[in-house]
Amino acid sequence: MNDAPRLDAQDTGAGWMLRLRGDWRLPQLSHARAAMATLPALDGGSLSDLRLDGSGLEGLDSAGALVLIHGLQAQGVAWARVATAGFDPRRQALLDLVAERMTSVSAATSSRPGWLARLGEVSVSVLRGGRNLLAFIGHVGQALGEVLIRPSRLRPRELFTQLEVVGLEALAIVGLMTFLVGLVFAHLLAIQIEKYGANIFIVDGVALALARELAPLLTAILVAGRSGAAFTAQIGAMKVTEEVDAITTLGLSPFQVLVLPRLLAIVIAMPLLTFFADLLGLLGAAVVAARQLDITFYTFVSRLKEVLPLDYVLYGLYKAPVFAAAIALIACRNGFAVSRDARSVGERTTTTVVQSLVAVILINAAFALASPEYRG
Amino acid sequence: MTGPVLEVKDLRTRLAGQWLHEGVDFSLGRGEVVALIGGSGTGKTVLLRECIGLLRPTAGQVRLLGEDLWQLSGARMNRLRRRFGVLFQEGALFSSLTVAQNVAAPLMEHVRLPRALRDEVVRLRIRLAGLPLDAADKRPAELSGGMKKRAALARALALEPELLFLDEPTSGLDPISAREFDHLLRTLCDSLGLTALLTTHDLDTLWGLVDRVIVLHGGRVIADGPVAEVARVEHEWIRSYFSSRAEEWR
Numbered sequence: 197m198n199d200a201p202r203l204d205a206q207d208t209g210a211g212w213m214l215r216l217r218g219d220w221r222l223p224q225l226s227h228a229r230a231a232m233a234t235l236p237a238l239d240g241g242s243l244s245d246l247r248l249d250g251s252g253l254e255g256l257d258s259a260g261a262l263v264l265i266h267g268l269q270a271q272g273v274a275w276a277r278v279a280t281a282g283f284d285p286r287r288q289a290l291l292d293l294v295a296e297r298m299t300s301v302s303a304a305t306s307s308r309p310g311w312l313a314r315l316g317e318v319s320v321s322v323l324r325g326g327r328n329l330l331a332f333i334g335h336v337g338q339a340l341g342e343v344l345i346r347p348s349r350l351r352p353r354e355l356f357t358q359l360e361v362v363g364l365e366a367l368a369i370v371g372l373m374t375f376l377v378g379l380v381f382a383h384l385l386a387i388q389i390e391k392y393g394a395n396i397f398i399v400d401g402v403a404l405a406l407a408r409e410l411a412p413l414l415t416a417i418l419v420a421g422r423s424g425a426a427f428t429a430q431i432g433a434m435k436v437t438e439e440v441d442a443i444t445t446l447g448l449s450p451f452q453v454l455v456l457p458r459l460l461a462i463v464i465a466m467p468l469l470t471f472f473a474d475l476l477g478l479l480g481a482a483v484v485a486a487r488q489l490d491i492t493f494y495t496f497v498s499r500l501k502e503v504l505p506l507d508y509v510l511y512g513l514y515k516a517p518v519f520a521a522a523i524a525l526i527a528c529r530n531g532f533a534v535s536r537d538a539r540s541v542g543e544r545t546t547t548t549v550v551q552s553l554v555a556v557i558l559i560n561a562a563f564a565l566a567s568p569e570y571r572g
Numbered sequence: 573m574t575g576p577v578l579e580v581k582d583l584r585t586r587l588a589g590q591w592l593h594e595g596v597d598f599s600l601g602r603g604e605v606v607a608l609i610g611g612s613g614t615g616k617t618v619l620l621r622e623c624i625g626l627l628r629p630t631a632g633q634v635r636l637l638g639e640d641l642w643q644l645s646g647a648r649m650n651r652l653r654r655r656f657g658v659l660f661q662e663g664a665l666f667s668s669l670t671v672a673q674n675v676a677a678p679l680m681e682h683v684r685l686p687r688a689l690r691d692e693v694v695r696l697r698i699r700l701a702g703l704p705l706d707a708a709d710k711r712p713a714e715l716s717g718g719m720k721k722r723a724a725l726a727r728a729l730a731l732e733p734e735l736l737f738l739d740e741p742t743s744g745l746d747p748i749s750a751r752e753f754d755h756l757l758r759t760l761c762d763s764l765g766l767t768a769l770l771t772t773h774d775l776d777t778l779w780g781l782v783d784r785v786i787v788l789h790g791g792r793v794i795a796d797g798p799v800a801e802v803a804r805v806e807h808e809w810i811r812s813y814f815s816s817r818a819e820e821w822r
Contacts, residue, residue: 221732222683222693222731222732223683225683225685225689225693226684226685226686226689229686229689257732257764258696258697258700258729258732258764259693259696259732262692262693262696263689263692266692286762286763286765289762289763290763290764290765292763293700293759293760293763293764294696294700297696297699297700298696298699535713536667536713537667537668537711537712537713538666538667538668539667539668540668
């Protein structure tokens with residue numbers, strides 16, 4: 197029943213007569229465009245007497261009308277000069293509406309900016325990002341100062357909720373991960389050490405690596421992926437639903453209400469998690485030492501007392517709050533940077549994880565360079 | 573095609589342990605613009621969702637464009653979905669796409685068109701919905717409430733629907749924008765030959781735009797007819813509904 201759209205042109209001598217046939221609707225739009233292209237050149241003085249007959253039409257919708265009117269315009273025929281006949285009233289109304297609304301529809305819109313303009317845009321946005329970061333750190337510092345002056349401003353309930361989520365609920369996964377890493381690390385070390393018969397030195401190697409590097413770094417990476425991403429998504433979703441604006445209009449500071457509890461919770465929880473990671477990592481190593489190298493648990497612990505000075509443990513624990521602060525600041529800042537659309541939350545959460553991992557690795561490198569052994 | 577465009581027969585809905593609809597019947601003829609009114613919580617929006625295939629009614633029949641909506645297979649329902657457009661209450665524009673991309677989305681999914689031609693159709697839709705062309709490259713978050721509704725209307729019109737469902741089209745608009753929107757809708761329905769079913773709380777929309785009003789109350793249709801007739805029906809709720817505004821005017 198749906199014939200392809202056609203347009204028959206006939207020069208009657210007293211001007212052109214165009215007959216529309218077939219189905220001029222959206223599914224056939226490409227054919228309609230093709231039919232317009234086969235039109236002979238409607239030149240000459242007879243242009244003023246163009247007649248359009250719609251009695252053979254099977255269907256017409258606004259897209260078809262658009263193609264028809266555009267096609268005629270491309271031939272230099274203004275719609276106002278076309279005499280229509282044989283259209284039912286509804287199709288006539290449709291043609292009139294499209295003709296009225298379509299002025300400038302075909303005009304090309306935005307042109308792409310040149311590379312210099314784009315370079316400029318990127319540079320400005322990078323600089324602006326840097327300024328926003330400084331402003332954000334300033335705001336957080338201000339909120340922290342207010343709490344120090346008036347501790348009643350601190351929100352204990354929110355702080356404890358965050359402590360539970362960030363610290364307590366992360367215990368299991370942090371413990372499991374460092375236990376397994378301790379196990380594997382000790383196993384690989386044991387294979388080498390056995391060759392030299394230096395079995396007892398496994399304690400030295402594992403304790404040093406775990407306390408100074410592995411435990412703090414692994415915990416930080418886990419918390420960045422776990423809590424950092426959660427902070428950004430939570431604050432971002434609140435931004436989308438205008439809850440952050442509501443906090444502001446209630447006369448509260450979003451930094452006070454949202455950022456500080458998270459920042460403090462993560463800074464408190466991270467050293468604790470790191471210490472827990474130390475213990476579980478050593479436990480994993482002790483299991484390997486007992487099974488592979490015949491070092492009893494008692495021997496392992498007494499050797500540990502001799503070779504692991506408190507300074508090394510503390511060195512690892514000192515790093516933890518610095519990692520934590522970096523993760524919290526990055527995560528909260530990205531949360532506030534969420535714009536009011538759905539994709540933005542996902543983008544910002546990804547950014548948080550990437551940025552905080554990079555930050556953790558960089559801070560760790562800075563600590564290593566600044567350590568006393570390095571300076572000799 | 574003759575016969576009603578939409579026919580709802582003895583529709584019953586049970587939600588959260590309560591009967592929301594207890595036998596709703598009405599039908600829409602081609603080209604009609606019909607408003608569905610009723611107090612908050614009478615299930616207008618639920619009824620609309622049942623008509624567009626988003627929520628399965630507990631019992632009863634919805635015949636949409638001649639087909640029994642809830643007996644269709646998934647593929648056939650999707651084919652049917654191309655023949656009607658929906659304007660959600662908050663617009664439901666895809667927030668990460670520009671207005672033009674929002675309007676182009678259904679076209680890209682369902683119609684094979686050269687890019688230039690598709691862009692022309694998109695611009696026509698935007699103009700038909702009464703938006704300036706420079707709104708095309710904006711994101712929904714940058715638009716005012718009235719412009720959002722118009723952009724959503726442009727998207728609903730993208731596939732040349734025969735039937736349009738609108739959930740509270742004028743809510744959240746100022747009276748001037750609301751009347752403009754009514755006028756736009758009337759023009760579009762008349763010249764595109766659209767049938768429209770809308771839910772509304774707006775009395776001015778009832779008096780100015782629609783051909784017929786259906787009143788939903790207590791799980792049933794208690795009145796169905798032209799506004800002037802429905803307004804005279806002797807029923808407590810209808811009387812207070814229509815007088816709530818009349819008193820203010822005097």
